[in-house]
Amino acid sequence: MKHIERRKYLDELVSLRNNGMIKIITGMRRCGKSYLLFEIFTSYLESNGIAPDHIIKVDLEDYRNRAMRNPDNLYAYVESRITDGDMYYILLDEVQMLDQFEDVLNGFLRIRNADIYVTGSNAKFLSKDIITEFRGRGFEVKMYPLSFSEYMSAYPGTVQAGFNEYMLYGGLPQILSYQTEEQKVRFLKALFDETYLKDIKDRYEIRKDDDLEELINIMASGIGALTNPNKLANTFQSEKKSPISNDTVKNYIDYLCDSFLIEKSTRYDIKGKRYINSPYKYYFLDLGLRNARINFRQSEKSHLMENMVYNELRIRGFNVDVGVVPVVRRSEDGKQHRSSLEVDFVCNLGSRRYYIQSAYRMESDEKIRQERASLLRVDDSFKKIIVIGEESPITRDEAGITTISIYEFLLKENSLEL
Numbered sequence: 001m002k003h004i005e006r007r008k009y010l011d012e013l014v015s016l017r018n019n020g021m022i023k024i025i026t027g028m029r030r031c032g033k034s035y036l037l038f039e040i041f042t043s044y045l046e047s048n049g050i051a052p053d054h055i056i057k058v059d060l061e062d063y064r065n066r067a068m069r070n071p072d073n074l075y076a077y078v079e080s081r082i083t084d085g086d087m088y089y090i091l092l093d094e095v096q097m098l099d100q101f102e103d104v105l106n107g108f109l110r111i112r113n114a115d116i117y118v119t120g121s122n123a124k125f126l127s128k129d130i131i132t133e134f135r136g137r138g139f140e141v142k143m144y145p146l147s148f149s150e151y152m153s154a155y156p157g158t159v160q161a162g163f164n165e166y167m168l169y170g171g172l173p174q175i176l177s178y179q180t181e182e183q184k185v186r187f188l189k190a191l192f193d194e195t196y197l198k199d200i201k202d203r204y205e206i207r208k209d210d211d212l213e214e215l216i217n218i219m220a221s222g223i224g225a226l227t228n229p230n231k232l233a234n235t236f237q238s239e240k241k242s243p244i245s246n247d248t249v250k251n252y253i254d255y256l257c258d259s260f261l262i263e264k265s266t267r268y269d270i271k272g273k274r275y276i277n278s279p280y281k282y283y284f285l286d287l288g289l290r291n292a293r294i295n296f297r298q299s300e301k302s303h304l305m306e307n308m309v310y311n312e313l314r315i316r317g318f319n320v321d322v323g324v325v326p327v328v329r330r331s332e333d334g335k336q337h338r339s340s341l342e343v344d345f346v347c348n349l350g351s352r353r354y355y356i357q358s359a360y361r362m363e364s365d366e367k368i369r370q371e372r373a374s375l376l377r378v379d380d381s382f383k384k385i386i387v388i389g390e391e392s393p394i395t396r397d398e399a400g401i402t403t404i405s406i407y408e409f410l411l412k413e414n415s416l417e418l
Contacts, residue, residue: 008315027143071098219262223303264281270343271326305387317349322343343374343378372397375401388404
């Protein structure tokens with residue numbers, strides 16, 4: 001398989017080098033964190049004059065290193081490797097497998113000539129602990145599966161063929177090493193069941209897992225749909241005769257988020273400038289895993305493309321909300337009727353904001369009107385964009401709404417500025 005640079009993440013690690021903080025690379029399992037740290041970043045250090053014996057690497061997931069999961073053993077090993085006053089680079093993979101990892105990392109912070117980098121695959125153990133334990137001395141680098149442009153840098157076929165495969169099999173780097181459909185399907189299904197699900201069941205000691213399995217199927221079938229834990233619990237109780245509570249449903253969804261399988265997007269009232277609690281929308285961070293979960297039965301491209309647009313925006317560092325625009329209409333009898341229109345994504349990064357609609361096909365005037373309706377009711381001057389699922393030149397209409405093809409959007413880094 002062709003080497004994929006993952007330049008965005010390497011540049012971020014380089015910019016954080018020797019800053020006195022713990023660099024914590026988080027992200028779903030198999031998205032390339034270990035490769036980034038042990039291959040790409042290590043190669044960068046060595047090419048910039050760091051001697052190999054000053055790079056201390058420990059893969060805590062490797063069974064051969066199981067003794068290192070004991071904090072005393074790991075600490076003693078690292079101390080034994082530091083033999084002079086030059087800078088040492090401590091690289092730890094899957095740090096959540098280390099007992100009392102917060103204490104150990106805080107200890108490493110006190111070593112004057114050590115620069116520390118770790119990876120981890122569980123947000124519960126990592127993101128929340130970073131805030132409480134390291135108090136400004138930990139910096140999180142969020143890693144995602146391959147973006148479409150990264151994927152295409154190693155994909156041998158046409159852009160259209162690559163797009164269809166990416167939509168179906170996702171962007172986990174290993175997927176590119178398999179040649180046949182059968183191999184890709186088997187890899188994704190095994191990964192979902194034997195790694196992700198097993199992790200969740202073991203970590204949270206879930207014995208009766210029927211409800212968890214069913215909930216995952218519901219979430220996978222309804223990507224981009226409004227999801228309310230209370231309604232889900234009621235459905236379980238009425239249709240599945242399960243006594244599952246609202247809190248349990250909420251916990252299960254949190255576990256899926258903590259494993260970086262899905263992300264939650266909150267609704268935002270654009271006019272009222274406020275967030276609307278529940279229901280939320282959820283998107284899968286890798287579509288291949290989502291599709292494998294439901295046996296590749298549902299390939300409704302409009303929803304899959306919406307999920308792809310969401311993931312691309314997150315990869316680019318945006319906070320992504322679902323926009324809601326209140327609408328008041330007056331009926332013939334003079335009565336007011338309140339409703340709302342949706343903007344698929346409100347994206348914020350610093351002072352930049354974009355309003356984005358994802359529309360797989362706009363084959364009729366009615367569909368075009370429908371996609372533009374919510375954007376026309378947003379009365380600020382931030383850019384408004386419709387991403388469509390076919391090749392098309394970039395256009396801008398009299399209302400200032402830009403229409404761009406999904407290929408341009410995904411492949412050009414500056415696509416939001418075009």
